[in-house]
Amino acid sequence: MSLENNLASIPRISLAKLPTPLEELPRLTRQLGGPRLLVKRDDLTGLATGGNKARKLEFLMAQALQQKCDCVLTAGGSQSNHCRQTAAAAAKLGLECHLVIGGLRHQAAGNLLLDQLLGAKLHWAEGSEGSDRQAMVVEVAATLRQQGRQLYEIPVGGSNATGAIGYVLAVRELISQLETERIDVDTIVFATSSGGTQAGIVLGARLCGFHGKILAISIDQLPDSLFLAGVCRVANEAAARLGTDIRLQTNDFETNYDYLGDGYGVMGDLEQEAIGLAARTEGMLVGPVYTGRALGALFDQIRKGAWATDKTVLFWHTGDETALHDYAQHLYPLKC
Numbered sequence: 001m002s003l004e005n006n007l008a009s010i011p012r013i014s015l016a017k018l019p020t021p022l023e024e025l026p027r028l029t030r031q032l033g034g035p036r037l038l039v040k041r042d043d044l045t046g047l048a049t050g051g052n053k054a055r056k057l058e059f060l061m062a063q064a065l066q067q068k069c070d071c072v073l074t075a076g077g078s079q080s081n082h083c084r085q086t087a088a089a090a091a092k093l094g095l096e097c098h099l100v101i102g103g104l105r106h107q108a109a110g111n112l113l114l115d116q117l118l119g120a121k122l123h124w125a126e127g128s129e130g131s132d133r134q135a136m137v138v139e140v141a142a143t144l145r146q147q148g149r150q151l152y153e154i155p156v157g158g159s160n161a162t163g164a165i166g167y168v169l170a171v172r173e174l175i176s177q178l179e180t181e182r183i184d185v186d187t188i189v190f191a192t193s194s195g196g197t198q199a200g201i202v203l204g205a206r207l208c209g210f211h212g213k214i215l216a217i218s219i220d221q222l223p224d225s226l227f228l229a230g231v232c233r234v235a236n237e238a239a240a241r242l243g244t245d246i247r248l249q250t251n252d253f254e255t256n257y258d259y260l261g262d263g264y265g266v267m268g269d270l271e272q273e274a275i276g277l278a279a280r281t282e283g284m285l286v287g288p289v290y291t292g293r294a295l296g297a298l299f300d301q302i303r304k305g306a307w308a309t310d311k312t313v314l315f316w317h318t319g320d321e322t323a324l325h326d327y328a329q330h331l332y333p334l335k336c
């Protein structure tokens, strides 16, 4: 059976504005004196601004509707873009949205403000550990089910095989743009966290015969073989759902762990400089938690000579500039 036939049998609803633009970054390319730089603008997917979760939610929310669910539950940090876009999708589809937010309760700003504007119901898991948040998810899910709700649970980041399929198709979209523009990309760089985007991109690249390198910049995970095995499993489940016999191994997923700074969501000089440079040089906003860190990593690698000037590097913008509004005190006055 062909990929098209299998795709047609997987429920999907339209939530993202696709295809997202593929753009050149000529001024940044000149400024850095390195490889030709391109950007895939998934910050422009729409759904309460934009971001990579919109592509995953097209498949996740379609499954929620197919299962006749009336509410969705997911979890994240207070500046989670996944929570914001899930809240927006739920509002658009008339579903109730419950969000378990980890970390200390604080004033609404950035994504946390938008979650509430979008009508989501917040449940705070104030411990700092991921396990506190997971315990709260279990508790909220049990309560909702006791109340007779038809609940659809979405994992953190929307990172399961269903969500990852959104990024398999995103690669197909990108490859078609590159073919039209006759551009050869040597490396694709993006931020990875819960791993669903990476699973989808690596699988999509294999499916489409993309021969360049795919480099994920970890923004929160330390090297962890269990985590990598999970990403690989998600990719292989998605491959099976798509009816291909491609199977990936953990060493197919190239991840850089050198830019973790002081931890998840902690802005340092790397992020600050990258946010300022992208904004002033190309008029492009990147966020404090994910894309600022990944772009900062890319700039650092370019300055260290990782690519010759005749190479082409594509930064996949995954969209988190809404979180900038919660980082004003770190950004102003700009140090760079």
Ligand SMILES: *Cc1c(COP(=O)(O)O)cnc(C)c1O
Pocket: 051, 052, 053, 080, 081, 082, 157, 159, 191, 192, 193, 194, 195, 196, 197, 198, 287, 290, 291, 318, 319, 320
């Ligand atoms: C969630 C997110 C990522 C990471 O995607 P995963 O699929 O969770 O690895 C990257 N960038 C932004 C802006 C995100 O919100």
